[in-house]
Amino acid sequence: MLLAMKEGLLRYTELIDLKTVPGLDGIVYDAATKTLRLGALATHAAIERAPAVAQHLPLLAEVERTVANIRVKSAGTIGGNLCFAEPHADPGTLFVTCDASVRLEGTTGGRDVSIDDFFLGAYETSREPHEVMTEIRIPPVGPRTRGVYLKFGIHERPTLGVAALLTLDPDRDAVADARIAVGCVNPRPTRLREVEDRARGRTVAELLRTLAEVGAASAQAISPVSDLHGSADYKMEMTAVFVRRALRAVCGRFERPAA
Numbered sequence: 636m637l638l639a640m641k642e643g644l645l646r647y648t649e650l651i652d653l654k655t656v657p658g659l660d661g662i663v664y665d666a667a668t669k670t671l672r673l674g675a676l677a678t679h680a681a682i683e684r685a686p687a688v689a690q691h692l693p694l695l696a697e698v699e700r701t702v703a704n705i706r707v708k709s710a711g712t713i714g715g716n717l718c719f720a721e722p723h724a725d726p727g728t729l730f731v732t733c734d735a736s737v738r739l740e741g742t743t744g745g746r747d748v749s750i751d752d753f754f755l756g757a758y759e760t761s762r763e764p765h766e767v768m769t770e771i772r773i774p775p776v777g778p779r780t781r782g783v784y785l786k787f788g789i790h791e792r793p794t795l796g797v798a799a800l801l802t803l804d805p806d807r808d809a810v811a812d813a814r815i816a817v818g819c820v821n822p823r824p825t826r827l828r829e830v831e832d833r834a835r836g837r838t839v840a841e842l843l844r845t846l847a848e849v850g851a852a853s854a855q856a857i858s859p860v861s862d863l864h865g866s867a868d869y870k871m872e873m874t875a876v877f878v879r880r881a882l883r884a885v886c887g888r889f890e891r892p893a894a
């Protein structure tokens with residue numbers, strides 16, 4: 636936000652530093668609800684290192700490892716990242732595949748909003764001006780689920796990010812559930828429903844054989860614009876390439892015991 640202010644894009648007469656508010660930076664696993672709870676003021680660096688994240692959603696630590704640089708990770712918060720809703724960001728793309736929700740507290744009370752309903756567009760969220768984000772809640776990822784986050788960029792911020800979670804059926808044969816999202820190429824992180832539908836029901840071997848067809852369906856969910864990160868055609872092509880790579884990498888993770 637300070638960078639945007641320095642460019643003259645935002646002007647405020649008063650600013651409140653939420654980072655001095657105590658008690659909003661916890662990172663805990665709530666065993667009663669089986670939910671990973673991230674305080675909105677938790678920094679990227681703290682999330683990357685948190686034992687609760689390592690144990691219950693190690694993929695989030697992998698995502699945080701790729702965010703910005705050490706200086707930014709030590710100051711930037713997960714709440715600030717989501718509330719700014721800058722399209723070229725990472726955690727939100729993973730969160731939409733995890734069906735995460737955010738807690739907003741305002742002058743009229745509190746409410747929970749699914750992350751999918753929270754993001755409206757570039758720099759636009761469903762948060763009301765009087766509301767502050769206090770927490771991000773992530774439901775459990777089951778033992779038959781594996782995930783991957785792949786990112787590509789040529790600038791400070793990412794050009795493209797793909798998160799893919801696959802869940803196998805109890806026989807560990809076919810894909811029972813697929814949750815795949817792309818970030819940066821649309822104004823907000825976007826679930827690739829057509830790709831998910833095509834992946835579901837296939838065995839891992841079939842999926843690996845048909846990656847080109849499955850990945851090509853990503854084009855139906857995105858409508859990128861040409862900008863400094865590349866032309867619209869380039870982003871379409873790169874999305875299909877990274878969806879294919881992400882799915883191949885997730886399939887490889889079923890060989891390993893870690894969730």
Ligand SMILES: Cc1cc2nc3c(=O)[nH]c(=O)nc-3n(C[C@H](O)[C@H](O)[C@H](O)COP(=O)(O)OP(=O)(O)OC[C@H]3O[C@@H](n4cnc5c(N)ncnc54)[C@H](O)[C@@H]3O)c2cc1C
Pocket residue numbers: 636637638653675676679701702703704707708710711712713714715716717718719723724725726766767768769791792793
């Ligand atoms: C050089 C650079 C590189 C970066 N690279 C990446 C990257 O690779 N991937 C990535 O995902 N991100 C990246 N970022 C973003 C960064 O990681 C931070 O998440 C982001 O800048 C938010 O920082 P902040 O917590 O200081 O929020 P601020 O800048 O202080 O706030 C951002 C906005 O959110 C609002 N806000 C903040 N917290 C709350 C809250 N709890 N409730 C309601 N509103 C709130 C503020 O009012 C403001 O409008 C990068 C940033 C920089 C500067």
